[in-house]
Amino acid sequence: xxxxxxxxxxxxxxxxxxxxxxxxxxxxxxxxxxxxxxxxxxxxxxxxxxxxxxxxxxxxxxxxxxxxxxxxxxxxxxxxxxxxxxxxxxxxxxxxxxxxxxxxxxxxxxxxxxxxxxxxxxxxxxxxxxxxxxxxxxxxxxxxxx
Numbered sequence: 549x550x551x552x553x554x555x556x557x558x559x560x561x562x563x564x565x566x567x568x569x570x571x572x573x574x575x576x577x578x579x580x581x582x583x584x585x586x587x588x589x590x591x592x593x594x595x596x597x598x599x600x601x602x603x604x605x606x607x608x609x610x611x612x613x614x615x616x617x618x619x620x621x622x623x624x625x626x627x628x629x630x631x632x633x634x635x636x637x638x639x640x641x642x643x644x645x646x647x648x649x650x651x652x653x654x655x656x657x658x659x660x661x662x663x664x665x666x667x668x669x670x671x672x673x674x675x676x677x678x679x680x681x682x683x684x685x686x687x688x689x690x691x692x693x694x
Contacts, residue, residue, distance in 0.1 A: 549631045553620030553659070560676040561593070561626050561660070562586050568662050572603045580677070581660060581667055593660075594677045599652060600638065601669035608663050616659070624661050632657035635670055 563570070563583045570583040579598035585591045595601075606614055608623045621627055629635075635657050642651035652670060660667040 551616075551619060551629060551631045551633050553616050553627050553629050555620070555622065556626045556628055556658075558626045560591070563591075563662055564588060565624070566663055568664075570603075570660075570662050570665060570667060572601060572667060574598065574601060579669060579671065581674075583662070592677050593674045595658075595669055595671040595674045597655060597672040599655060599670045601667065603667045604665055606666055608661070611661060611666065614666070621659060622661065624663070627659040627661070629657035629659065632670075634668075638670065 562585050564586050568583040568585075570581060573580045573582065579595040579601060580592050581595070582590060582592045611617060611621065611623055614621055616629060619629075635652060635655065639651050642649070654672050655670050656672070658669050658671060658674065
């Protein structure tokens with residue numbers, strides 16, 4: 549099937565439009581996307597089984613040049629890439645080393661578009677989290693160093 553982008557309805561994702569200042573905190577086991585919402589409350593999403601991510605370019609003005617723009621990627625929101633070429637490339641690469649193992653089973657390609665950046669990842673799922681003490685302490689240290 550051809551790769552296509554589907555917008556997801558995520559009620560708890562409502563970033564501040566001009567100043568969400570998203571931050572990605574990722575280890576080998578966990579990934580958080582932290583941002584300011586419209587009420588200027590820091591929110592976080594936790595990604596389950598996040599294998600890989602990209603964060604940064606393009607912003608809203610450059611997003612029309614993203615390879616998925618013509619396949620349904622919009623300027624702001626949450627999207628899932630169906631029949632993702634990125635996910636297929638990862639599976640093909642892994643098959644060279646482990647031909648009898650189906651890698652990335654159950655994982656999906658998600659895209660979160662903000663005003664000044666885009667976050668993409670391959671993960672099983674994501675959920676809003678209300679408590680993220682490790683992320684909070686990391687962000688406090690980042691704030692102090694900026």
